[in-house]
Amino acid sequence: MSTFIVKASKIVTVSNTGTIVDGAMLIKDGKIADLGLAEEIKVKYGDSIPSVDYQDSVITPGLIDCHTHLLEFAPSSLYPITKETQILAAKAILLKSLASGITALGEQICGSPLLSSEISTLKQSIRDFPIDFSFATTSISIGLETLLHFTSVTGSLAVAREKLVDPEIVKEIANHSEFGGENVFINATPANFTKDLVPNAGEIIYSQEELNRIVSIFHSMNKKIGTHVAGKEGIEMALNAQFDVLHHAHGITKEQIERVSTQGVKIVATPLGGTHLPPNTIDEVINMIHLGILVAISSDGYLPPHENTVSFPKVMEGLIGPDSLMAIAHPYMKQLIACGYNENNALSLITSTPAKILEKDHLFGSLEIGKDANFLVAEGVPGLEIVDIEKIKAVYFRGEKMIQRS
Structure with a gap:
């Protein structure tokens, strides 16, 4: 890889x-080798190293969406595909x-x-794509008139509810999972249906006892575990079972937010929706951050915006995904600034905190x-000053420069 300075x-x-x-940053072998004032970097390295001067632009870490459904569900939601073109559609979404x-x-x-594929097949299909992937393997329950249950390790056919708590299946799910994602759906999901x-x-x-056992299996294998959860009762069960990450957490109470803080649980907020309840309000998210809770904003892509979701800075219709992450996070980031936080704190919602959720910070x-040179160059701070x-x-x-706009 090339060595260069970016300013x-x-x-x-x-x-x-x-x-x-x-x-300025010195980039070497795909890593950040040095960082500081441009004048100091110039004194250190002189003119011997090529440099790229982005002048009035802003450099920030690359953005991170830590809760997506881009390989399995999004392709058939967005394109008229077959199994043979599933991965092709997924790569279009990823680009x-x-x-x-x-x-x-x-x-x-x-x-x-x-349209499903084996876990290994899905991982292999995008191994060379220039995005860092972390996979959370899960079981899922869909709230149709007849509840349907699926798991990441049993394929595209529905399974009996008993399979969701089968210790061997839970162990296999945990074995493949790489971070605390939606490993367990405590509540049946609307799954984008009307x-x-x-x-x-x-x-x-699940019962409380079943959730306790599932979490115990993950933790015994040194795995973090997260859950799709909404509503006071479900959130209480998740906290009792010692889940590491709550995804959505819609309908959380003030008392539960305080308990989340005490237990050191992380939260992935999904402003577009994703559960049977309205998304967290901006005030709820700000309160979580005030209490020291690590909160990431995610698209849960691809979703239609919930009818009670917050107002976004541009009209977004249809199914919304990671390409709108800046717009999704914008109202929350603006409110953080209004509450006295700085641009680094605000940007952490879609950079450093999701990296911690993925266990790759x-x-x-x-x-x-020493960290990977994953960064972007923009006309303003993403999500705060720009959403386009x-x-x-x-x-x-x-x-390596993967995207270039004039």
């Missing part, structure tokens, strides 16, 4: 360094994500009832010496 009017590191005005500044994804593998088709959306699928999510992907001028992945 800009501002580098938002999302680290203890904060924002560097007139900053659009990359062009939107996304350099890492947390992908859920649930066992699609439509309300009339999913009368059982929100139904609690030692590799990326912030701009620090056309204002992202370049996207680098491990030191």
Whole structure:
């Protein structure tokens, strides 16, 4: 890989360094080898190393969407595909994500009832794509009139509910899972269906004892475990069972937010929806952050916006995915600034915190010496000052420029 220096009017590191005005980074072998004021970097390395000056632009870490469904469900939702073209459609979606500044994804593998592939096949199919992937293998319950259950390790055919708690199946799911994603659906999901088709959306699928056993299996294998959950009762069960990550957590109470803080549980907020209840309000998310809870904003792509979701800075219709992550996060980031937080704190919602959810914050999510050179160049701070992907001028992945806009 090439060695070069990249400069800009501002580098938002999302680290203890904060924002560097007139900053520069030395990139070597796909890593950040040095970082600081442009003048200091120039003194250190002179003119012997090629440099790229982005002048008035802003450099930030690459964006991270830690809760997506892009390989199994999105292709058939967005394109008229067959099994033979599933991966081709997925790569089209991934390229659009990359062009939107996304350099890492947390992908859920649930066992699609439509077009599914073996876990190893899905992972292998995108191994060379310039996005860092983390996979959460799961079981899923869909709230149709007759509840349907699937798992990532049993394929595209529905299974009996008993299979969801079978210790051997749980162990296999845990073995393949790479981070605490939607490993367990405590509540049946609407799964993008209209309300009339999913009368059982929100139904609690497990007993407390069953959840306790499932979490115990994951933890005994040194695996983090997350859950799709909404509603006071389901969230209480998740906290009692000691889940590591709550995905959605719609309908959470103030008392439960305080308990989440005490237990050190992380939350993946999905402003578009994703459960049978309305998404978390901006005030709820800000309160979580005030209490020191690590909160990531995610698209849960691809979803139609919930009818009670917050207002976004541009009209978004149809199914929405990672390419709209900046717009999805914008209202929350703006409110953080209004509450006295800085741009690094705000940007952490879609960079460093999701990297922690994915258990890869030692590799990326912030701009620090030794980390992967995953960064973007834009006309403003993503999600805060800009939401239009056309204002992202370049996207680098491990030191290589993958996207370039004039």
